[in-house]
Amino acid sequence: MTGLMAEKNREKSAGGAAGENPRRPCPCGSGKRYKACHGAGDDVIVTRPFEGLAAEPDLVAMREFLPSALAPLPLAKAGERPVRIATVLPGASAALVRPDGEILLGMQVQTRSGDLSADVAKALRWAQEAEPGTALPVVGPGLTGDVVRLQDVLDADAELDLVIHPDFAWWIPDDEPAPEITATVERANQVIMPTEAIGGDGVRAAYWVDTGSKAHLRWVRPEPEDALMAALARLSAAGELELGEGSRYAGAFRAHGLLVPVWDLDREMHAKEWGNPAAAFSTKLDQALAVTSDLTAAEHSARDALAGKQVTLR
Known part of the structure; x- marks a missing residue:
């Protein structure tokens, strides 16, 4: 398996709206009140984070065992920058913004909370505001502010148009990468399973x-x-x-x-x-x-x- 499964504690979500109305349903979709779920301040694990999305099976595969794959992210409302979701990015980063503005989101990351859906949505929000050429090394631990999840930003009926690659050449955005970048790609290629x-x-x-x-x-x-x-x-x-x-x-x-x-x-x-x-x-x-x-x-x-x-x- 290629998923990087480091567990981290989730900090308490501290959104003003949530604090004002702790009895509202939790936005994670658990069916519990916010106060008894993500507002509890404990280690909250969402056992089925991508439920309700047609892309759920592919997202699980990308997180757990696909080595090198990319897919356009089917956003419900397209932004100015194109967005693709990837199995793993250089350094197991949560996201990066290429010099041309394209956003790449990583599923296999260094640090995660108990809600993978919220992690990816948070990385998306960061990347949409980041300068081109920026990499986001981690998502958490902890999600602050109102919880936004993939279910809130994706077209729920859209499946992923997934492309599996035989290597990590797509990590390199130009034709003449620096030697250290080439070496990183070569090391990653050595552990790929066909x-x-x-x-x-x-x-x-x-x-x-x-x-x-x-x-x-x-x-x-x-x-x-x-x-x-x-x-x-x-x-x-x-x-x-x-x-x-x-x-x-x-x-x-x-x-x-x-x-x-x-x-x-x-x-x-x-x-x-x-x-x-x-x-x-x-x-x-x-x-x-x-x-x-x-x-x-x-x-x-x-x-x-x-x-x-x-x-x-x-």
């Missing part, structure tokens, strides 16, 4: 990665965990959990409120060869998700076995 998006009908946020010893398919799913686990259990009990010959279901991990099933794959097969099998599996999974009857005894047993193969990323 990664590609898996295409196919009904296939989204599914990524092939070669770790050097194994190849995997990591598929960020947007469904509620209970519904997804029940569907996977039905497929497992029916012997249909694999993606075809050369694949094996390895387990799943939770990341930012979503479940990410993982399959081991035959390293001799090219990433593009998994598009059709993934599309076929997507159809079967949709059918299993539509079933509303109780699990059978065999399916319950399969669900228990699958639950034993899950981990949670912190």
Whole structure:
């Protein structure tokens, strides 16, 4: 995994409006009152920070395991400067503003609060006011003032037009970079694991990665965990959990409120060869998700076995 997962304490949000009306709903979307959530002054962890955004699965992938990727950020109200979101920026910065004014926001950062959505929105606000050529090394710890989140500034129905790069050459904005910048890029390139998006009908946020010893398919799913686990259990009990010959279901991990099933794959097969099998599996999974009857005894047993193969990323 390439995500930089350093945990920092969140300081109390100190906005005048929030202080005047502590009974208002918290803007993080938790459903709690502000006073009992982000206004509490404690370590507040938003377990599903990108909920409600169509881009949620891609944002989770960019935060957790995609090495080098970029996408235009679908703002609800476009500003004067173009904005792109990236997996990681030089120095794991939260944001930088290029000399031409373009804003880049980083998902994998040095320091974070308990609300990734608010962190990225805060970095965006800083970058929109920063001078060209400025880098913002960290977001926090702590969010001051009124809490603004990605849900407040993005087009909620827009998915990310994600481009995965084989290296970090895009870090360099000109043709003749300084030697130290070139060396930084070369060091970063050495730790990249080959990664590609898996295409196919009904296939989204599914990524092939070669770790050097194994190849995997990591598929960020947007469904509620209970519904997804029940569907996977039905497929497992029916012997249909694999993606075809050369694949094996390895387990799943939770990341930012979503479940990410993982399959081991035959390293001799090219990433593009998994598009059709993934599309076929997507159809079967949709059918299993539509079933509303109780699990059978065999399916319950399969669900228990699958639950034993899950981990949670912190």
